[in-house]
Amino acid sequence: MAQIELTPQGDACETRYARGRIHSVETMGTVDGPGIRFVVFMQGCPLRCLYCHNPDTWDAGAAAGTEVTVEQLVEEFESNRQFYKNGGITVSGGEPLLQPEFLADLFAAMHARSEGRVHTCLDSCGYAFDPAHPERTARVLDACDLVLLDIKHADPAGHRALTGRDPARILAFGDELARRKIPVVIRHVVVPGYTDTPEECEALGRLIAPWQNVVGLEMLPYHTLGVVKYEKLGLTYPLDGVPEMDKARIPELRAAVMRGMRAARQG
Numbered sequence: 001m002a003q004i005e006l007t008p009q010g011d012a013c014e015t016r017y018a019r020g021r022i023h024s025v026e027t028m029g030t031v032d033g034p035g036i037r038f039v040v041f042m043q044g045c046p047l048r049c050l051y052c053h054n055p056d057t058w059d060a061g062a063a064a065g066t067e068v069t070v071e072q073l074v075e076e077f078e079s080n081r082q083f084y085k086n087g088g089i090t091v092s093g094g095e096p097l098l099q100p101e102f103l104a105d106l107f108a109a110m111h112a113r114s115e116g117r118v119h120t121c122l123d124s125c126g127y128a129f130d131p132a133h134p135e136r137t138a139r140v141l142d143a144c145d146l147v148l149l150d151i152k153h154a155d156p157a158g159h160r161a162l163t164g165r166d167p168a169r170i171l172a173f174g175d176e177l178a179r180r181k182i183p184v185v186i187r188h189v190v191v192p193g194y195t196d197t198p199e200e201c202e203a204l205g206r207l208i209a210p211w212q213n214v215v216g217l218e219m220l221p222y223h224t225l226g227v228v229k230y231e232k233l234g235l236t237y238p239l240d241g242v243p244e245m246d247k248a249r250i251p252e253l254r255a256a257v258m259r260g261m262r263a264a265r266q267g
């Protein structure tokens with residue numbers, strides 16, 4: 001199976017990995033999609049979000065992570081299947097769309113289970129979507145029931161400052177999901193000094209307003225639980241000194257997103 005990998009410059013290229021490379025699995029996930037879920041964290045990410053709490057998933061090199069087959073993950077899922085009857089499988093990361101062929105096979109296998117179709121959810125930043133080659137991710141989306149789409153910043157310059165990447169591919173991925181009418185939950189990490197103003201949140205609302213397939217909005221307060229991982233990896237923590245987000249402000253900022261969305265749809 002061919003996999004798409006992004007070079008440091010962000011161009012898509014073919015690599016020769018035949019199987020999936022994962023970071024880890026969580027057998028009782030409760031925050032990444034509906035119900036109790038089997039969550040697979042894929043290895044490799046093209047973004048470098050300043051607040052990332054999983055820097056150990058970044059490395060997309062051939063030696064990083066653990067190589068697995070679809071069958072191994074299906075077997076592990078089936079060993080706990082009774083817990084997932086109101087949930088399903090979520091593939092997160094890192095960035096799952098860096099390994100579209102593996103992901104497509106995994107989702108298709110989950111849909112085809114003779115014990116019953118399994119609900120599939122993709123948790124993605126969308127950056128690995130190539131609008132010039134939508135066919136590369138078509139099989140993934142054909143077998144995807146829900147997408148948790150991370151929109152990191154409403155403003156392109158702010159997005160580049162926060163993630164190191166331009167948001168154009170991510171917005172193109174959002175357009176593709178809307179075209180396909182795949183239900184989407186928007187996720188937005190609220191970081192003090194970066195994404196915690198009503199103006200930015202209203203802009204986010206305007207940005208996502210054209211997507212009629214948006215079924216939910218999760219405003220995730222920034223936390224510092226990942227700091228210890230940076231220390232272990234010998235990396236400098238980019239947001240050193242930035243306080244955790246005050247959760248009491250989340251309703252106000254959520255309302256700002258909804259306001260922006262309504263205004264754009266009415267205008």
Ligand code: SF4
Pocket residue numbers: 045046047048049051052053054055057093094095125
């Ligand atoms: S997209 Fe996710 S895994 Fe990648 S750097 Fe950002 S927060 Fe970390």
